[in-house]
Amino acid sequence: MTVSKLPLRLFAALSAAVLLAAAGPAAAEPIKVGFVYVSPIGDAGWTYQHELGRRHLEAALGDEVETSYVESVPEGADAERVIREFAAGGYDLVFTTSFGYMNPTIKVAKRFPEVAFEHATGYKRAENVGTYLARFYEGRYLTGLVAGKMTKSNTVGYVAAFPIPEVVRGINAFTIGLRSVNPAGQVKVVWVSSWYDPGKEREAAETLIAQGADVITQHTDSTAPVQAAEEKGVYAIGYHSDMSKYGPTAHLTASTHNWSGHYLASAKAVLDGSWAPQDLWGGIKDGMVELAPFGPAVPAEVRSLVEAKKAEIAAGTLHPFQGPVRDQSGALRVAEGSTLSDPDMLGFDWYVEGVLGKLPK
Amino acid sequence: MSPEVETVIAILVATLRAGTPLVFAALGELVTEKSGVLNLGIEGMMLIGAVAGFIATVLTGSPVAGVVFAMLAGTLVSLLFGFLTLTLLTNQVATGLALTIFGIGLSAFVGLGYIGTPIQGLPPLAVPLLGEIPVLGPLVFGHDPLFYLSLALFAAVAWFLARTRAGLVLRAVGESHEAAHAIGYPVIAIRYLAVMFGGAMSGLAGAYLSLVYTPQWTENMTAGRGWIALALVVFATWRPARVLLGAYLFGGITIVGLHIQAAGFEASAHLLAMLPYLATILVLVLISRDTTRIRLNAPAALGKPFHPDA
Structure with a gap:
């Protein structure tokens, strides 16, 4: 078919229109965010808190974001495979949420420079790998x-x-x-040598109560x-x-822990192209650390004391490790007026x- | 009562409780292995028992129904194992491992909607008067019903294997299936029954965890206890009394380790965590070091497939 002048102009106009039209939906294409979890989600615990962050991200950004996760990913070769699958599958941002994912994350990130990675609790960073804690x-x-x-x-027991x-x-x-x-308060510590063993954690708690x-x-x-505390009629503070x-x-x-704000901020940064790797260590001030609602046993006086201290920490006027801090032998480790670095x-x-007790080494 | 005595009682009570799931699972595996079948799927069957017992308790409101369902569910998955290894003659080691992986996955999937559901677990027996006797009361009468069941089952298994004709036949099947078959015993049927008993006991062990020990359902809550039960059977050289001893030894040293830490003694937490494994193996190996007796107790046909026409 020969192309005369008029249709050519028409064609040019049409293609411009098509291009413009194509540009519209392209901008609205959702970014894909992947999460790698180390344990089952469950209804409490480390991974559950990350999952709450992911759900918040989905709810806040709606059509602009598409998220998915893989749970119970062992730290090691399996982790690298899962992270690589996210990266190769067109994901724009991948959160790897356990310390043991550090090396696999760095390794995969090298191969996929266009994908942004964020690794929780690690210390290795790269041009496209940030860390958060x-x-x-x-x-x-x-x-x-x-x-x-x-x-x-x-006497307070610490499992x-x-x-x-x-x-x-x-x-x-x-x-x-x-x-x-x-x-006069003292803390007794029992190490159970496991992150997750309900039976042993229960026995450790009962031992401390005994x-x-x-x-x-x-x-x-777990x-x-x-x-165990509920059954034995003593108090408990969760984690x-x-x-x-x-x-x-x-x-x-x-x-x-509340990761919602950070996940949302990172996804927004990827959306507007401003994402850059950072070394984030956020606290109460950033809303990353929170307290669960007080139980009925906590009197109002204690509640207001905690709220006041919380505000001081957020304002930066109080630091848990501000001097004087002494070690077990009574030796001064942090002098008055300074804080631990x-x-x-x-x-x-x-x-x-x-x-x-003595800290096992 | 002095605090020292109270601590000792607390340690003993906790020891019996920590050992009980191991007693159930290991006794079941002992009977299965005595018939010549090696089932490495204890961990998986325990998890399925734990989740089935938990769900049944939530739905019926009765932990007793939960225990029954846990045993049924354990039996059911062990039947699957039996069908594969006894009827289809698949490799027992591989099938057992697959059963564990299957059990972990299936229990997680089925239990998804039940994580965090509060239940009323099986409470300890409250024996009036007798339970209030100092020292003896909490030690003898203060336990949950399943603990007493575990002792009864121990006695039953020991008696069955050593003193009954049926027990003798079961052992004969485990020693030499050809000979047992030649005499006319239904080798495959007997092994099916032994496998099902092992499944029911693993289910019971799982129910103990999800209904008594920590009345909740969470994925993978057995945390490796199925493997410990498996090891106990071997190190106890297939003798019920030593299985019982091994289970309490393991539980006891774990508990004592926790108490040593809490009391502030200078002891490495790593060493204490290792000690239950080390001590249990050491004691069982030492008391069973007579090699002729080991050979006598070990089922000679363990793990070997049998086909009547072969």
Whole structure:
């Protein structure tokens, strides 16, 4: 077919129109966001909090975003496969939500420079890999205040997973909070050598209760310690999520994580093209660390004290690790007027005064 | 009562509770293995029992119905294992491993809507008067009904294997299926029954976890106890009394480790976490080190497929 001048002009106009029309829907094409979870979602715990963030993202951005997740992904070769599938499947932003995903994330990111990756709790970054972490210790400090006000035996039980700096930091912040309102308060720690074993966590909680603890808190994933406290008639402070369902009378509060704001901000940044890798360590001020609603046993006076301290932390006038901070031997580790630096906090390998027992090394 | 005595009682009560799911699962596996069938699917069957028992309890409101359903569900999946390995003659090791993986997945899928549902678990027996006797009361009368059931089942299994004709036939099938078949015993039928018993017991072990130990359903809540039960059977050289001893030893050392930590003694948490495995294996190996007796107790036809026409 020969093309005369008139149809040619028509063709040019038409193609311009088609191009314009094509540009419209292209802009509205949703970005795809993938999430890699280390454990089942369940209804409480580490992964559940990330899932709440994902749901918030979907609800907030609607048609502009398309999300999906893979749960129970073991840290290692499987993780790399899952991350690679997201990247190769046209995903624009991938959140990898466990420490052990660090190397797989970095590895896959190298092969897919156009995809943005965000890795939770890690320390390796790249041009398209950012990291994010929450200052969980701020929530720990606040729950320590609650425990200090509520304990009558001045002994609080702490069910902990593994003696790594992250967990030790939580124990220390909790203990400092506890002793700031109750100088006689002490913390007994039991390590269960597992992030998730309901049976053993329950036994650990019962052991602590048998040894005089009347408030139980935890740095493990199951709700069994809260359940044990409820059964034995002592108080419990949850972690990760609001665990009040498992201990309606025992549950005082919980230190929880809220990733919703961060996930939304990152997705929006990818949408408008402004995303850049960052090293984010957000706390109460950023809404990343929150407290679960107080249980019925917590009196108004304690509630207002915690709220006041929370506001001080958010305003930056209070830091859980501000001097003087002493270790177990009574030696001054942080002088009056100074606060522990971030690198020191990230490498915690000593207990503060008030924690009983020796830190396993 | 002095605090020391109270602590000792707390340790003993917790020991019996921690050992009970292992007793159920290991006794079931013991009978299965004595018939010559190796079922590596305990973990999977326990999870299916746990979720079935939990769901039945939610739906009927009765933990007793939950226990019955857990046993039925365990039996049902063990029948699947039996059909594959006994009728279709698939490899027992591979099929058992597949059963575990299947059980983990199926229980997670079925239980999805029940995570976080509150239930009233099986409460401890409240024995009037007797339960209030100091020391003896909590130790002897303060447990949940399933604990007493586990002791009864232990006695029944020990008696059945050692003292009954049917037990002798079961052991004969496990020693030499050709000989048992030649005499005229229905080898496959007997093995089916043994596999089903193992399934029911694993289901019961699962129900103990989801209805008594931690009355809730969460994915993978067995946390490896099925594998420990499996190891107990081997290290106890297929003898019921040693299985019982091993289960309580394992539970006891775990509990003592927790108490040592909570009391503030200087002990490595890593070492304490390892100790139950180490001590249980060591004790069972030492008391069973007579190799002739091991050979006598180990079912000679364990894991070997049998076809009557072959």
